[in-house]
Amino acid sequence: MLPYKPNPELNKTFLEQTLKYDDNGELCTDTEVLDYVMMEWERPMMLDISRYLCEGKEDIKILNVGFGMGIIDTYIQEYNPSEHWIIEGHPDVCKRMADDGWDKKTGVKCFFDRWQDVYEDLPEDHFDAIYFDTYEDHEQHLFSDRALKLIKKGGKVSFFNDLFVDSVSDSAVTDNIKKYYGDWVPENFKMSIENTYIEEVPEHSNYSHNLAKNYYLHIILERIS
Numbered sequence: 001m002l003p004y005k006p007n008p009e010l011n012k013t014f015l016e017q018t019l020k021y022d023d024n025g026e027l028c029t030d031t032e033v034l035d036y037v038m039m040e041w042e043r044p045m046m047l048d049i050s051r052y053l054c055e056g057k058e059d060i061k062i063l064n065v066g067f068g069m070g071i072i073d074t075y076i077q078e079y080n081p082s083e084h085w086i087i088e089g090h091p092d093v094c095k096r097m098a099d100d101g102w103d104k105k106t107g108v109k110c111f112f113d114r115w116q117d118v119y120e121d122l123p124e125d126h127f128d129a130i131y132f133d134t135y136e137d138h139e140q141h142l143f144s145d146r147a148l149k150l151i152k153k154g155g156k157v158s159f160f161n162d163l164f165v166d167s168v169s170d171s172a173v174t175d176n177i178k179k180y181y182g183d184w185v186p187e188n189f190k191m192s193i194e195n196t197y198i199e200e201v202p203e204h205s206n207y208s209h210n211l212a213k214n215y216y217l218h219i220i221l222e223r224i225s
Contacts, residue, residue, distance in 0.1 A: 024040060048196040049158055052158065053156050054128075060128045061082060061129075063122070064085070081107055086102065088111070097112075132144065144184075189224065192222065194220060
């Protein structure tokens with residue numbers, strides 16, 4: 001069987017769509033209908049995942065796919081990574097990154113391109129941490145599989161998901177998550193689930209249907225051998 005190749009047309013519509021940063025710095029496709037790509041209320045989640053991925057590591061080499069508002073990348077910088085790679089494919093976001101000087105920061109390497117066009121050139125067994133958070137992307141599974149080859153022993157991989165729950169004490173939820181991902185996670189990785197408490201999700205949010213569910217669950221895969 002030939003290796004699967006990314007579909008160049010799959011997220012073309014989104015990449016050609018104009019993105020805007022509103023007056024609050026939130027990223028959206030249309031301020032009229034409030035179609036948001038990333039929002040300020042997600043900041044606590046980005047703070048926590050940067051800690052879960054980076055804390056306790058020295059000389060860290062980290063890859064983030066999807067810049068958005070730059071929240072997680074700003075938190076990552078607080079850990080003084082020796083290498084901080086960022087992949088971002090949307091031209092409007094790339095312009096914001098360049099305007100803010102991300103491509104000139106020490107240790108930062110920016111790829112202003114779709115991840116589908118660069119992922120095969122990324123070094124295997126290289127990164128201590130990888131985070132993946134893209135929008136209107138229907139090939140996330142492809143990068144997730146690749147990420148497991150890019151991470152070093154002891155390194156961690158995580159990605160944005162839609163998992164919000166009422167209570168983190170509900171073991172049935174975590175059991176179901178582990179069953180769902182169980183067949184995908186290789187034997188040389190272990191999976192853990194952390195959480196972030198979200199005090200309030202604005203009603204205009206894409207996730208307003210989850211207003212009653214205040215806990216966001218982070219799935220973290222750690223390479224153990």
